Structure formats: structure tokens, C-alpha cells
Amino acid sequence: MERALLVTQGFHIERAVALCRAAGIDAYGVGVDEPHDVTWYYGGVRELAAAGKAALDAALRPDPVFLGRAEPGVADALAAAATGLP
Numbered sequence: 001m002e003r004a005l006l007v008t009q010g011f012h013i014e015r016a017v018a019l020c021r022a023a024g025i026d027a028y029g030v031g032v033d034e035p036h037d038v039t040w041y042y043g044g045v046r047e048l049a050a051a052g053k054a055a056l057d058a059a060l061r062p063d064p065v066f067l068g069r070a071e072p073g074v075a076d077a078l079a080a081a082a083t084g085l086p
Contacts, residue, residue, distance in 0.1 A: 007032065011044045015054050022058035 003026045004009060010031025020027030068076050 009043060010057065011040065012047050015051050019054055019058060
């Protein structure tokens with residue numbers, strides 16, 4: 001099993017951890033301490049809809065939809081790390 005530590009905004013750390021766990025990743029999360037300003041409250045309200053969608057996605061597991069060409073940066077970095085190249 002893969003493991004991950006997530007560091008993100010506090011209002012959606014639970015959703016991020018739940019999605020990782022639904023994908024089979026042993027995840028732990030740390031919410032960033034931030035001021036409760038208008039942006040924070042907007043994020044909290046938006047999180048209500050996002051959490052519902054995330055629950056549906058975890059249950060139904062729809063095929064991913066990508067808009068645009070695939071970005072090879074992560075695969076390139078992992079391949080370089082595996083070969084010891086910078």
C-alpha cells in the first residue's frame with residue numbers, strides 16, 4: 001500500500017484524505033492554520049458541494065476526464081529518480 005502525507009487548507013483536508021483512502025492510499029492530513037477571512041468562509045461553503053461530489057466519485061469511480069494533452073512532468077521526474085539522474 002502506498003502512503004501519503006497531505007498538507008493543504010484546513011477546510012478540505014478531510015475530503016483530500018478520504019479520496020486518497022478510497023484510492024487505496026494510506027493518507028494522513030495536516031490542515032494549514034490560516035485566518036478565517038472571507039476566502040476561508042467561501043472555501044468552507046464550496047466544500048459542502050465538493051464533499052458530495054467526492055463521495056459520489058469514490059462510490060461510482062467514474063473514468064477521469066482530462067482537458068488537454070497529458071503533462072509528462074511527474075512521470076519524467078519519477079523516471080529520473082529511479083535512474084539516479086538529476
